[in-house]
Amino acid sequence: MTSGFLSALGGRIAERWLAALALPGLLFLSAVTTAMVLGHEHWSDLERLRTWLDTLAGSPASRSAGTVVLVAAGVLAGAAVAGAAAQSLGTGLELLWCAEPHGPVLRYLADRRSRRWRAADATFRAALVAGGRARIEGADDADRLADIAERRYADRDRIGAVPPRHPFGMGDRLAAPGQRLWRAHRLDLAAAWPHLWLLASDGTRAELQAARLRLTASARLCAWGAGYLVLALWWWPAALAGVVAVASGVRRGRAAAEAFAELTEALADLHVRDVATALGIEHEGVDDRVLGERLTQLLRKEKRAA
Structure with missing residues (x-):
């Protein structure tokens, strides 16, 4: 049973790695190769690219199994490195989208x-x-x-x-639920969030996690787009892919931030009294603003004590 679970987990990890890093990395390496072979001068010369591939396939080294394995391993390693770089750049971009004006x-x-x-x-x-x-x-x-x-x-x-x-609209959108809950109910969302998360249903958590992953994927798509824009210095058609990827990533990022913010605010509206019940705070007949102030005082004290 344990081996079956580990095999399934390994399969999921491999599948996610292949979809998120390896396949986009292989596509980017293909674009890099095309850019190096064609350049600006022969940007649409497919015959030149085919001739280069035929020459490469006809070389004596291509008939060696060891060489083929090493080249395949190198290509996969290059794709993984490119994917890891895009993932790191996407993480930085995601932090920039949500940055405070410092x-x-x-x-x-x-x-x-x-x-x-x-x-x-x-x-x-x-x-x-x-x-x-x-x-x-x-x-x-x-x-x-x-x-x-x-x-x-x-x-x-x-x-x-x-x-x-x-500085960016996504930062305002993600911060809006906390601001609105504070103005309407005097509830500190940052302090209440761990308790709200623990009381949320599995379906609600899945929706929030999906929206969060879509935001991360959008930032990573923008990172890939930036890579293609840099590649356009050697092969200008790459700029088309870069512009489309960046524009699509920003658009998807805004939609993901909007969905995540709406779900966050809805979760707080639906479960704030459940948090009060779990913490033993009387809330029958209590105004939402008064209840929010009580929860905020209690949770902030718990955080300071911790």
Whole structure:
């Protein structure tokens, strides 16, 4: 039974390694080889690439089993190294997406997003007032002004649902549940999170983990895209793959951050009273804000004592 479990676990690890690192690494190595053989001058010369492959296959070394094994091992090792590099770069990118505005560059980016949001908010409020006035007065263009106000709201919401505090939108989105729970219930989400996680059902945990993994995969996709953009210095068609990968990674990252934030906030809304029950805090007839303050005081004391 133990050997069967270990075999299944090893199979899953190998499958994940193959999907996450080896296959993208092999594809990248293929692109590197193509770039080195063709370059900018012969970027679309497939005949040149085929001739190079035929020459390589016809060399005496290719008939040696030992050479073939060494080359295959080298290719797999190169793919693994490329995959590990992309994974490390993706981790750094993920941390950057969620970074606090420390340092002059990140502070500048956060201030820039804040200025853009305030300008968009002022434009939205002006459009909202104009639409409301037109509707009260019964003007013919009231519906048109209402549509303009909706578009201005969407413009502001694309920058951020709340006033930005982070250099990048994903950082604000991931921080939004904690801010909202603090404003609405005076609940410290960071202090309550371990207790909420332990009380969550397996299905809820699986949904949260899936959203978190999608965010990591999105950052790794952007890292692969950066690698192809660098490769475009030698073979310009690689830039097309790089731009598509980076754009897709950013788009998927935003969707994953949105899903993770919504699930986090929903988990807190559904189980905050369960946490109170587990900790022995009376909550029947207690206002949510008062309950949140009690939980925050208790959990913060537990953390300090620990």
